[in-house]
Amino acid sequence: MRKIWALMGLLMAFTSSAAIEVYDFDNVRQEQQFHELSHTLRCPKCQNNSIADSNSALAKDLRQKVYLMTKEGQSSDEIKEYMVARYGNFISYDPVFSFSTAILWFGPVLVVLIGGLAIFIRQRKKRLSSAQEQNWSQEEERRLNTLLDDENKGDKH
Amino acid sequence: MSKKVVFFPLLLFLVIVLVFVVQLARNAQGDDPTRLESVLVGKPVPAFRLEDLLIEGKEYDQSLLKGRPLLLNVWATWCPTCYAEHQFLNSLSEQGVVIIGLNYKDDRTQAIDWLNKYGNPYQYSLFDGDGMLGLDLGVYGAPETFFIDAQGVIRYRHVGDINADNWKSTLEPLYEKIEREAKS
Numbered sequence: 001m002r003k004i005w006a007l008m009g010l011l012m013a014f015t016s017s018a019a020i021e022v023y024d025f026d027n028v029r030q031e032q033q034f035h036e037l038s039h040t041l042r043c044p045k046c047q048n049n050s051i052a053d054s055n056s057a058l059a060k061d062l063r064q065k066v067y068l069m070t071k072e073g074q075s076s077d078e079i080k081e082y083m084v085a086r087y088g089n090f091i092s093y094d095p096v097f098s099f100s101t102a103i104l105w106f107g108p109v110l111v112v113l114i115g116g117l118a119i120f121i122r123q124r125k126k127r128l129s130s131a132q133e134q135n136w137s138q139e140e141e142r143r144l145n146t147l148l149d150d151e152n153k154g155d156k157h
Numbered sequence: 158m159s160k161k162v163v164f165f166p167l168l169l170f171l172v173i174v175l176v177f178v179v180q181l182a183r184n185a186q187g188d189d190p191t192r193l194e195s196v197l198v199g200k201p202v203p204a205f206r207l208e209d210l211l212i213e214g215k216e217y218d219q220s221l222l223k224g225r226p227l228l229l230n231v232w233a234t235w236c237p238t239c240y241a242e243h244q245f246l247n248s249l250s251e252q253g254v255v256i257i258g259l260n261y262k263d264d265r266t267q268a269i270d271w272l273n274k275y276g277n278p279y280q281y282s283l284f285d286g287d288g289m290l291g292l293d294l295g296v297y298g299a300p301e302t303f304f305i306d307a308q309g310v311i312r313y314r315h316v317g318d319i320n321a322d323n324w325k326s327t328l329e330p331l332y333e334k335i336e337r338e339a340k341s
Contacts, residue, residue: 044297047191057262061288086295088196112276 021060023067034070037079038063040093050093195295195303195314197237202309203293210260210268210282221281223309226335228302229256230279231291233263234271236299242277242318249324250278256330257281260289261299304331307339 025031038052043059051059051066061084069079083091095101184312197203201324202222209215220230230246239267250256258279260268266285272282285291294303304313313331315323 044193044295061262061292064290086293087297088194088295090193106333 021063026071028071034067035078037076041083042091042093043065044087044091047141165197176281187248189317193297193315196312197311198313200311202305203290205290205293207283207285207290210258210265210284217281217283219309222257222305224307225255226306226332226339227257229257229305229307231259231261231299231301232259233299234267235263236317238305242300242320243278244321245320245324246278247276255280257283259283259285259290261285261291261296304335
């Protein structure tokens with residue numbers, strides 16, 4: 001039984017090593033750039049995977065292209081530009097700032113601002129209304145007291 | 158608290174429901190949210206040098222796609238949807254629509270067999286074995302069809318199969334428009 005498990009473990013080791021792609025780099029900087037890019041470029045075919053995560057044929061091609069361009073000594077920005085020129089801003093998980101992507105950058109800030117404003121307006125309304133209540137009760141108390149006094153006097157009579 | 162504020166979450170919920178219903182209805186009519194806009198629309202076809210699929214050694218470059226309006230159809234034998242649209246492409250070709258095939262990341266002999274078996278709608282067939290022109294065109298899945306005008310400028314990219322429905326409703330008017338421009 002133990003032998004069978006060992007054999008199965010060995011087989012699994014083989015399949016997993018077969019799926020790993022091996023890339024050789026000239027230096028550590030290139031390797032870092034390759035890893036950074038393959039995690040920030042999004043696979044156009046599989047939508048929510050980076051090209052490093054995805055196993056689709058297209059992602060493999062794009063990884064290969066990023067690898068070749070990195071080996072050629074092209075900078076990270078040059079490679080990103082190359083990809084955006086072909087696949088559009090969609091391909092980048094870190095989209096450039098432009099009119100069409102402005103909502104991505106300002107959206108969250110805008111939501112916080114709207115929320116903050118709503119809380120501020122509500123607080124102010126509350127304070128105003130409670131202040132009004134106080135005004136009212138001060139005036140009213142005076143009237144109430146005089147009325148009560150009159151009544152008390154009336155009782156005495 | 159006033160009654161209006163109490164109803165606000167319900168109102169918000171209804172707005173969200175409305176948004177989803179509208180989008181789902183559009184999806185049902187064939188609007189695919191995973192479809193990407195091509196950034197190449199309005200730009201000339203990228204430069205290339207590719208072999209003819211059928212004649213080894215015979216090469217073409219981007220000038221092949223200039224001079225008349227045409228469809229550049231990206232296809233492969235591994236793509237089931239390409240099979241689905243193939244007969245319709247044959248009939249378009251018979252009607253006189255110029256279609257140029259781009260065999261994308263495919264096995265050459267299998268591709269030639271396919272054309273012999275199912276008919277050849279392509280005036281020319283380019284062979285892009287390593288998918289590099291596909292990459293330059295921003296292809297992310299076959300089939301894709303590029304509408305190219307007489308100046309060699311990409312006017313439209315259609316992702317997915319071409320069938321009688323979408324040809325009649327959107328693609329044919331576009332093709333006719335490009336044709337009219339070429340004549341005037």
